[in-house]
Amino acid sequence: MNNDNTLSKPYLLGADDLTPQDVKLIFDKAQFFMDNFKRGEKFSDLKGITVALAFFEPSTRTKLSFELAAKRLSADSISFASSSSSLTKGESLIDTLRTIEAMNVQMYVVRHVNSGVPLFLQTNTNGVILNAGDGKHEHPTQALLDAFTLYKHFGKLQGLKVCIAGDILHSRVARSNITLLRTMGADVALCSPGTLLPRHLNIWDLPILENIDAAVEWADVLLVLRLQRERMESGLLPSIREFSKFYGVSFEQFSRKPELVLMHPGPVNYGVELDYRVSSYPNCLIQTQVTHGVFIRMALLSLLSKFV
Amino acid sequence: MNHFFKNIRVIEPAAGIDAKVNLWVKDGIIMHCSAEEANIDSSTQIINADNLVAAPGLFDMHVHLREPGEEYKESIKTGTDAAANGGFTGVVCMPNTSPCIDDVTVVEYIKEKSKGLLTDVKIAAAITQKREGKLISPMLELNDAGVVYFTDDGSAVEASEMMRRAFDYSSTHDLMIAQHCEDHSLTKGFAMNETVLSYKLGLKGYPNVAEEIIVDRDIRLSKLSGNRRYHVSHISTKGALELVKSAKDSGLRVSCEVTPHHFTLTDELMVTYNTDLKMNPPLRANDDRDAIIEALKNGTIDCIATDHAPHALHEKEVEFEKAPCGIIGLETSLGLTLTNLYHAGHLSLVEIIKLMSVNPRRLLNIPEVKIEKGINANLTIFAPDEEWIVNKSNFKGLSKNTPFDGYKLKGKPKYAINNNLIHESYL
Numbered sequence: 001m002n003n004d005n006t007l008s009k010p011y012l013l014g015a016d017d018l019t020p021q022d023v024k025l026i027f028d029k030a031q032f033f034m035d036n037f038k039r040g041e042k043f044s045d046l047k048g049i050t051v052a053l054a055f056f057e058p059s060t061r062t063k064l065s066f067e068l069a070a071k072r073l074s075a076d077s078i079s080f081a082s083s084s085s086s087l088t089k090g091e092s093l094i095d096t097l098r099t100i101e102a103m104n105v106q107m108y109v110v111r112h113v114n115s116g117v118p119l120f121l122q123t124n125t126n127g128v129i130l131n132a133g134d135g136k137h138e139h140p141t142q143a144l145l146d147a148f149t150l151y152k153h154f155g156k157l158q159g160l161k162v163c164i165a166g167d168i169l170h171s172r173v174a175r176s177n178i179t180l181l182r183t184m185g186a187d188v189a190l191c192s193p194g195t196l197l198p199r200h201l202n203i204w205d206l207p208i209l210e211n212i213d214a215a216v217e218w219a220d221v222l223l224v225l226r227l228q229r230e231r232m233e234s235g236l237l238p239s240i241r242e243f244s245k246f247y248g249v250s251f252e253q254f255s256r257k258p259e260l261v262l263m264h265p266g267p268v269n270y271g272v273e274l275d276y277r278v279s280s281y282p283n284c285l286i287q288t289q290v291t292h293g294v295f296i297r298m299a300l301l302s303l304l305s306k307f308v
Numbered sequence: 309m310n311h312f313f314k315n316i317r318v319i320e321p322a323a324g325i326d327a328k329v330n331l332w333v334k335d336g337i338i339m340h341c342s343a344e345e346a347n348i349d350s351s352t353q354i355i356n357a358d359n360l361v362a363a364p365g366l367f368d369m370h371v372h373l374r375e376p377g378e379e380y381k382e383s384i385k386t387g388t389d390a391a392a393n394g395g396f397t398g399v400v401c402m403p404n405t406s407p408c409i410d411d412v413t414v415v416e417y418i419k420e421k422s423k424g425l426l427t428d429v430k431i432a433a434a435i436t437q438k439r440e441g442k443l444i445s446p447m448l449e450l451n452d453a454g455v456v457y458f459t460d461d462g463s464a465v466e467a468s469e470m471m472r473r474a475f476d477y478s479s480t481h482d483l484m485i486a487q488h489c490e491d492h493s494l495t496k497g498f499a500m501n502e503t504v505l506s507y508k509l510g511l512k513g514y515p516n517v518a519e520e521i522i523v524d525r526d527i528r529l530s531k532l533s534g535n536r537r538y539h540v541s542h543i544s545t546k547g548a549l550e551l552v553k554s555a556k557d558s559g560l561r562v563s564c565e566v567t568p569h570h571f572t573l574t575d576e577l578m579v580t581y582n583t584d585l586k587m588n589p590p591l592r593a594n595d596d597r598d599a600i601i602e603a604l605k606n607g608t609i610d611c612i613a614t615d616h617a618p619h620a621l622h623e624k625e626v627e628f629e630k631a632p633c634g635i636i637g638l639e640t641s642l643g644l645t646l647t648n649l650y651h652a653g654h655l656s657l658v659e660i661i662k663l664m665s666v667n668p669r670r671l672l673n674i675p676e677v678k679i680e681k682g683i684n685a686n687l688t689i690f691a692p693d694e695e696w697i698v699n700k701s702n703f704k705g706l707s708k709n710t711p712f713d714g715y716k717l718k719g720k721p722k723y724a725i726n727n728n729l730i731h732e733s734y735l
Contacts, residue, residue: 092625092626094626115510115581115629116510116628116629117628119580120628135629137509137510169507172510175510200504201503201504201513203504203507203508
């Protein structure tokens with residue numbers, strides 16, 4: 001099945017599914033959409049295909065991004081949110097899938113609070129599953145748009161020094177990014193408090209930088225993760241103040257190394273993991289990530305629609 | 309139904325018997341058991357048993373029959389049907405029922421429901437009332453009603469003081485206390501073993517130490533209370549086995565059991581997010597599995613028990629993290645044991661029969677099962693070399709939550725005989 005313009009797998013469940021050739025194909029396609037996109041015009045790649053945006057967990061930016069991507073490709077789409085669905089009436093996930101499937105839906109963009117759900121659905125459907133974030137497991141489209149952003153900024157990924165900082169333990173963005181960046185030959189390091197990255201669970205045996213100063217010094221790119229407030233409540237951290245002091249990115253650190261590139265999957269907790277003044281810094285690529293997100297998702301929907 | 313097993317190999321480890329005989333069971337009684345020909349009558353079916361072994365009936369000391377309360381998962385009838393089909397003539401049912409087995413009334417209900425079945429149902433009762441860890445259950449009265457041991461299985465007795473009280477209180481009658489060893493504060497929300505893989509899969513891990521902390525604590529408490537009988541249920545880690553071994557070496561009355569899935573499978577399989585691989589304790593690492601096999605060989609592990617834990621399909625066919633823990637085991641136990649321990653060259657048939665029949669009864673002070681002329685037949689007859697493929701649709705149990713469907717096994721149960729009943733295995 002694998003040839004020059006086909007992905008190696010008929011789904012996207014995790015970053016492990018992607019070969020370097022796949023990534024190149026996705027980047028090329030995203031670039032194509034970027035170059036040819038004019039306001040108001042649509043592509044017809046998904047004409048006649050129905051996409052279910054099955055967001056079993058609340059999401060704003062990812063859902064909007066996929067919605068827009070599907071629309072720009074002329075797909076029919078149905079939208080699904082857990083709070084307004086019959087899941088609240090006790091319907092099981094598998095039954096919900098069968099219900100949507102019976103309406104002749106061919107592609108599923110899935111977001112779910114539990115790890116492994118996209119694989120569970122994929123084994124139970126003939127449709128194409130695209131993981132839009134599952135529990136603490138994977139968020140591969142985020143990793144792709146991050147890598148695309150870096151690729152466009154640096155012109156390469158090979159040898160790029162990327163440090164992922166913050167709540168590694170609970171982050172699906174971290175997991176997908178680590179896998180994808182390594183696939184593409186980048187050097188990855190981590191920076192995280194001991195409770196948010198138990199050192200014996202460092203599966204990739206990646207270097208760990210002990211504080212954000214060390215990370216700034218080492219890295220070409222800092223990928224900063226969102227710190228959830230509930231980490232404090234569950235006792236994993238003593239205080240926001242202490243976290244910010246050791247693991248938050250300050251304006252001063254950026255001023256010391258202006259060429260450092262900063263990314264964040266959003267939404268940002270300014271004042272916690274990131275100084276607000278950093279957001280207007282030229283090498284802060286947070287908005288660029290969002291823009292690229294739509295084109296990356298268009299590319300994926302287009303490439304995966306060949307398996308419908 | 310009377311049966312004559314011609315030229316069968318009888319293994320009865322307690323008596324040191326391992327011989328080829330002709331075995332005649334008539335009206336539930338062993339009429340003939342020797343190498344000589346027997347004068348069988350015309351009502352007897354003759355079975356050529358050249359390739360079969362007869363052993364004292366297998367006994368599983370850790371089974372969830374789900375009755376009363378969750379008969380949609382399993383019942384005493386369907387669970388014992390599964391047991392007989394897997395070659396078991398005796399099981400111990402666990403107390404995490406609804407209502408909980410913490411009262412003589414429930415014990416009497418189960419005894420009533422178990423009458424007339426091939427497989428004997430022995431009963432384990434809760435250590436604490438409603439398994440809440442707060443008040444001790446009426447252990448003496450439950451013991452008088454025939455309860456064979458005590459456990460809050462499904463969860464551990466959390467407070468050390470409560471556990472100490474259980475040992476102290478039961479000491480007057482020298483009762484056995486078993487523990488599901490889990491430090492719940494370390495395992496809250498777990499879905500699998502804690503390893504680098506659990507991290508990668510985004511699943512909360514259950515570290516080995518959460519088991520070992522409780523094993524260590526309980527061994528110390530059992531010693532403090534005057535060397536009480538203490539049993540570690542479904543042991544799964546290398547460290548826990550080391551603790552049990554050293555306790556045994558120092559003369560403490562500590563015992564443990566292991567499940568077939570823990571000596572067969574490891575946590576690497578979790579990449580499939582298959583809910584039929586989700587259990588408590590979880591599948592562990594290769595190191596642990598190796599240590600389990602070593603412990604089966606050196607006698608640290610006293611017996612094999614399945615922790616047969618039926619769940620309905622609609623409960624298991626869900627998001628991995630939401631699925632309940634547990635798999636069924638009665639109908640694959642003997643096959644997995646023979647395949648992975650006997651044919652893999654780790655244990656002899658005699659040793660396996662000790663682990664699956666002799667030892668668990670001995671631990672629980674249940675009379676030994678003999679194979680000799682003139683006594684009631686309580687037998688498991690199996691084909692040690694027969695190859696078969698597990699097909700869960702043949703199972704007699706109500707729930708089919710097994711990860712072993714489609715597995716190729718060598719060694720198969722053929723007949724279970726007990727209480728003047730015979731069941732020919734259909735697997």
